[in-house]
Structure formats: structure tokens, C-alpha cells
Amino acid sequence: MAEESYLAANGVSFPTMKMDTMFSGQEGDMYCIHGHAGNISRRAILNSLKKITDQRLECQQPISIADFGTADGRASLSLVNEMIDIIQTDLRKEQAVIIYYNDQPMSDFNLLSKVIHGNEESAGLSINNSIYPVMIPRTMYEQCLPDNSLDLAISSVATHYLSKKVCHIKNGICMGTADDTEQGLMREQGIEDWRNFVISRGRELKPGGFLITMNISSNDIGETCLPIDKGVPHFASFWSDMKKEGLITQDEYIATNFNSHYMRTPADFAEPFSSDIPEVMGLGLELVSLRSVKHYLQKPVFQIGNKDDNEKLEYSRETVAMIYPWMHHVLYGGLSKKRTEEEKERIIDKFFSRLQMYAFEHSAHKPYLIFTEVIVKKCQRHDVK
Numbered sequence: 001m002a003e004e005s006y007l008a009a010n011g012v013s014f015p016t017m018k019m020d021t022m023f024s025g026q027e028g029d030m031y032c033i034h035g036h037a038g039n040i041s042r043r044a045i046l047n048s049l050k051k052i053t054d055q056r057l058e059c060q061q062p063i064s065i066a067d068f069g070t071a072d073g074r075a076s077l078s079l080v081n082e083m084i085d086i087i088q089t090d091l092r093k094e095q096a097v098i099i100y101y102n103d104q105p106m107s108d109f110n111l112l113s114k115v116i117h118g119n120e121e122s123a124g125l126s127i128n129n130s131i132y133p134v135m136i137p138r139t140m141y142e143q144c145l146p147d148n149s150l151d152l153a154i155s156s157v158a159t160h161y162l163s164k165k166v167c168h169i170k171n172g173i174c175m176g177t178a179d180d181t182e183q184g185l186m187r188e189q190g191i192e193d194w195r196n197f198v199i200s201r202g203r204e205l206k207p208g209g210f211l212i213t214m215n216i217s218s219n220d221i222g223e224t225c226l227p228i229d230k231g232v233p234h235f236a237s238f239w240s241d242m243k244k245e246g247l248i249t250q251d252e253y254i255a256t257n258f259n260s261h262y263m264r265t266p267a268d269f270a271e272p273f274s275s276d277i278p279e280v281m282g283l284g285l286e287l288v289s290l291r292s293v294k295h296y297l298q299k300p301v302f303q304i305g306n307k308d309d310n311e312k313l314e315y316s317r318e319t320v321a322m323i324y325p326w327m328h329h330v331l332y333g334g335l336s337k338k339r340t341e342e343e344k345e346r347i348i349d350k351f352f353s354r355l356q357m358y359a360f361e362h363s364a365h366k367p368y369l370i371f372t373e374v375i376v377k378k379c380q381r382h383d384v385k
């Protein structure tokens with residue numbers, strides 16, 4: 001059914017789904033996506049911080065914390081402020097704290113800077129004379145800080161991004177629709193990336209330091225994220241429909257890839273430890289815990305059972321707001337450079353209109369994400385077996 005007749009049939013009018021591409025600084029963005037999933041690890045992060053400060057009572061050196069794949073820094077902001085408060089209460093008021101913010105070099109570090117400094121709505125980072133925010137525009141799959149310099153590393157909803165594109169997915173745009181060979185290549189890259197991430201953090205951490213990550217994944221019973229009824233592969237199929245209808249070309253379809261391994265299992269996260277990799281053992285890294293979490297998104301409209309048309313409309317808008325920030329650049333990246341910007345945005349708008357319609361019609365679904373929390377400790381030399 002064409003978009004227009006669909007709207008008429010349902011007696012609703014959709015606003016043009018025009019939004020900014022990535023982290024705009026407006027209400028929405030990452031909060032819409034996962035409700036700041038890093039906070040699911042709050043207890044584990046604060047417990048680890050307590051162990052770190054307990055060891056540091058007599059030491060004047062700065063405490064250093066890093067957030068890898070931080071985006072605009074808002075997701076971790078309240079937790080980082082809470083950590084600063086705890087450190088300066090438990091140790092001393094003037095205790096120096098360095099906060100490292102890492103993301104890819106092309107990320108919007110201006111926006112991060114604005115978030116750190118705050119505005120009328122948000123006070124930003126609790127900066128006083130002893131707080132030092134530092135930005136690190138560099139891939140998190142490499143060592144980003146000197147050996148033995150970091151107390152606590154955190155990361156949420158970032159490690160599913162692969163460090164490089166290893167194949168063109170022929171029959172779809174995401175891993176769930178990749179064939180066996182393509183999936184195999186993505187899995188192999190996933191293993192290498194996760195090892196590199198763990199080893200890099202292992203080098204950076206001081207003995208006694210912790211790495212705590214909340215990762216998009218599958219779980220032990222094979223569930224994967226379902227942000228929408230039938231999940232990512234289903235709504236990605238709207239792009240195939242648009243190819244069949246001639247709205248995009250075959251080359252554009254092939255060039256569109258969501259370069260992400262969102263299906264790692266808890267065992268995959270344990271792999272650097274279960275495979276007895278010499279560097280992991282040599283660094284004294286210990287896997288403290290692995291925990292799978294099924295996280296239902298908290299927006300009020302997602303909780304309502306029988307929805308009327310207005311609630312369905314709100315549900316459909318929230319669904320698009322949740323998917324748009326990480327899907328827009330995937331679609332945009334596939335479109336031919338010969339197209340004008342208006343053409344590209346018109347095509348992408350069409351995709352999101354279809355997504356919104358689908359969400360409207362399947363609004364009984366309660367969106368959830370599957371995460372695996374991984375906690376790693378770098379043992380003190382005398383603890384290493």
C-alpha cells in the first residue's frame with residue numbers, strides 16, 4: 001500500500017520524519033535508543049570504583065577513568081558525575097580526576113565538548129579545579145593511552161561496531177541476513193576486534209584496575225535485540241523492497257551495510273580468556289563476570305497494552321526516533337555519490353516512513369535489547385597465578 005493511502009486509511013497524518021543524522025544534542029538520540037544502557041552497569045561500576053579508591057587512600061596520583069565509544073558523552077554523564085563525587089568524598093576534596101572520552105576520529109567532538117560544558121538544561125560535567133576532561137579521537141580497537149595509566153575503563157553499546165568492513169552483504173544490509181560465508185567473515189572480525197579491545201584496555205589499565213562493558217549481543221538462549229517486531233533483518237528488508245521498486249539501484253543496495261556484529265554470545269566475550277591467549281595471561285587479566293541482560297526500553301508508550309490510534313502514532317514515532325540515529329548513516333553510506341543531497345534525504349525519508357508505518361501496525365510489540373555485561377580485572381602482580 002502506498003504511504004499516502006495508508007495514512008488516509010488509518011485516519012492519521014504523519015509529520016515529515018525529518019531529523020538530524022547523528023547525536024544532535026536534542027532530546028532523543030541515544031536516550032531514545034536504549035535509555036542509557038551503561039547505567040545498567042552502575043552497581044558494578046561503582047563497586048569497582050570503591051575497590052580502586054580503597055587501594056589509593058595514601059596516594060596523591062590522579063584517578064583516571066575512560067569511556068570508550070562515548071558518542072556525545074551524554075549517556076555516561078550522570079554516572080561520571082556520580083563517580084567524581086564519590087572519589088572526591090572518599091579520598092579528598094581536591095583529588096585530581098582525569099576523564100578520558102574516546103570515540104572514532106570522525107565523531108562530533110564539538111558536540112561532546114558542549115555536553116561536557118553544559119547548557120541551560122544540563123549542568124554538564126562537574127568540573128572543578130581538579131577535574132580534567134580529555135578527548136581521544138582514535139579507534140578503541142587500538143591502545144589509546146600509555147601502559148599502566150588507567151584506573152577504570154567503561155564502554156556501553158559500542159563494541160558491536162566492527163573495526164572494518166569485511167564483506168558486502170548480498171542479500172540484505174545487516175548480519176542477520178548475511179549468508180554463511182559473510183557471517184563467518186563478520187564473526188572472525190568480531191573475534192579479532194574484541195581481543196584487540198580487551199588487550200588494549202589490559203595494557204592501559206593499572207594493576208588493580210577494572211574494565212566494565214555493556215555490549216549489544218545475543219544471549220544463551222539465542223535471543224537477539226528486538227527494537228521492533230521481527231527485529232533488524234525485517235525492517236532492513238524495506239531497503240530490498242525499495243531496490244525491487246527501482247527507488248535505489250542494485251549497486252546502492254549492495255553498498256549498504258550495517259557493519260556491526262550484534263549477535264556475539266556470552267561465550268564470544270569469554271573467548272580471549274578461554275583461549276589462553278599469552279598476552280591476556282601475561283597482562284594478568286582476569287574475567288570477573290559475564291551477565292546477560294534483557295533490557296525492555298522504558299518509554300511510557302512502550303508499556304501500554306491496547307493502544308488507541310494516537311498511542312500507536314506515538315509508538316511509531318518513538319520507534320523511528322530509536323532507530324534513526326544509528327540507521328541513517330548506514331543507508332546514506334550506500335547511496336550513490338552522484339545523487340544530490342535532496343534526493344538522498346528523500347529516499348531515506350521513504351525508508352523511515354515505511355518503518356514508521358510498520359511500527360504503527362505492529363505496536364503491540366514491547367521493544368527490548370539484549371546486552372552482555374563483561375567485567376575484567378587487571379590483577380596486581382602478586383595476584384597473578
Ligand SMILES: C[S@@+](CC[C@H](N)C(=O)[O-])C[C@H]1O[C@@H](n2cnc3c(N)ncnc32)[C@H](O)[C@@H]1O
Pocket residue numbers: 030036037038068069070071072075076102103104107138139140141155156157158161162163326
Ligand atoms: C550506539 S553509540 C553508544 C554511545 C554511548 N556509549 C551510549 O552508551 O549511548 C556507539 C558509539 O561507538 C562509537 N564507535 C564505533 N566504532 C568505534 C571505534 N572503532 N572506536 C571508538 N568508538 C567507536 C560510535 O562512533 C558511537 O559513538
